[in-house]
Amino acid sequence: MMTGSPHILIVDDHREIRDALAKYLEKNGMRATTAANALAMDAAMKVGQFDLIVLDVMMPGEDGLSVCRRLRAQGGIPILMLTALGDDTDRIVGLEVGADDYLPKPFNPRELLARIKAILRRSERARMPGGNIAGHRLAFDRWVLDTDRRRLIDTEGAEVALTTSEFRLLTVFLARPRFVLSRDQLLDLTSGRAAQVFDRTIDNQINRLRRKIEADPTKPVLIATVWGGGYSFAADVREVP
Numbered sequence: 001m002m003t004g005s006p007h008i009l010i011v012d013d014h015r016e017i018r019d020a021l022a023k024y025l026e027k028n029g030m031r032a033t034t035a036a037n038a039l040a041m042d043a044a045m046k047v048g049q050f051d052l053i054v055l056d057v058m059m060p061g062e063d064g065l066s067v068c069r070r071l072r073a074q075g076g077i078p079i080l081m082l083t084a085l086g087d088d089t090d091r092i093v094g095l096e097v098g099a100d101d102y103l104p105k106p107f108n109p110r111e112l113l114a115r116i117k118a119i120l121r122r123s124e125r126a127r128m129p130g131g132n133i134a135g136h137r138l139a140f141d142r143w144v145l146d147t148d149r150r151r152l153i154d155t156e157g158a159e160v161a162l163t164t165s166e167f168r169l170l171t172v173f174l175a176r177p178r179f180v181l182s183r184d185q186l187l188d189l190t191s192g193r194a195a196q197v198f199d200r201t202i203d204n205q206i207n208r209l210r211r212k213i214e215a216d217p218t219k220p221v222l223i224a225t226v227w228g229g230g231y232s233f234a235a236d237v238r239e240v241p
Contacts, residue, residue: 006120007031007049011041011067012056012082021054024109025116038062051123052078052116055099057090065093072098076150076164078119082107096204098163122191123164138174140235141222143213147171152213165190166209169202173223173233182230206231 008025012018013036022032033048035041037059044050053071057064068079081099083090091102100119103112138145142155150167152160162170168190172181181189183202191201210217224234 005029005031006051006116007033008052008054008116009033009035009041009044009048009050010054011035011038011059011064012054013037013059014056017056021109021112025113028113030116038067041067050077052080052119054080054082054112054116056082057094058084065090065097068094068099069097072163073161075161076167078123078164080112080115080119092200092204095201096208098165098208100163100165119164122168137240138237139240140174140177140233140237141213144240145170145174160212162212163208165205166212169205169209170213173231174237177233177235177237180226180229180232186231202231 008030010018010021010025010032012021012034015036018034018036022034025032033044033050035044038061041053055064055067059067062070064081068081071077071079078100079098081090081094081102083094083102083104091104094102100122101115103115135148138147143152144154145152150162152162152170154160169186172186172189183199186202187199190205206223207217210220210223214220214222222233222235224232226232
């Protein structure tokens with residue numbers, strides 16, 4: 001669980017933006033560390049612990065999308081991506097590779113702060129899911145999810161890294177096996193917001209989660225699509241020691 005002031009890592013190649021964001025976040029009770037590129041980010045992460053990364057898409061060297069994809073393979077630190085105004089491709093790809101949220105430039109610092117706080121709240125809830133699954137180890141199919149440690153392990157002992165959004169989505173399903181949940185319900189339960197027109201957030205998260213837990217993601221049997229209804233977790237869930 002996060003203790004003390006949230007520590008935010010700002011990764012952007014524009015010094016003015018980095019410094020302004022750091023000053024604004026610190027003014028609002030957060031700690032901030034800045035990095036000009038992916039190499040500087042890696043160096044900072046070796047010596048510090050961060051609660052969230054604000055990551056620019058367009059950077060020299062390794063770009064933000066590549067960085068996001070790499071971070072997602074390593075663990076579940078929340079990521080808020082900064083994209084060019086109106087660039088839907090960056091926004092969609094960013095969400096597909098695992099970003100928790102996005103914000104187009106130029107942006108209002110108050111909106112950035114609000115989005116950071118919302119992501120951190122969701123991250124805290126994901127670490128300690130509500131209801132009767134908090135603090136339990138839950139088994140389904142060939143998997144065991146430790147909700148306290150956020151570890152998903154298969155029957156052979158191999159661990160699969162889950163992003164914050166994937167973990168949150170999985171816990172929602174495990175708490176409601178065999179219930180049909182609409183996209184709007186899933187978005188509300190996982191993100192606390194209503195769906196917008198043509199919002200594909202849940203579908204993208206479902207696809208990513210299927211690739212990690214389904215034996216054949218092209219023929220899913222655990223997360224079933226209910227045509228006209230949404231999705232349903234189609235496996236039995238039991239608590240294990």
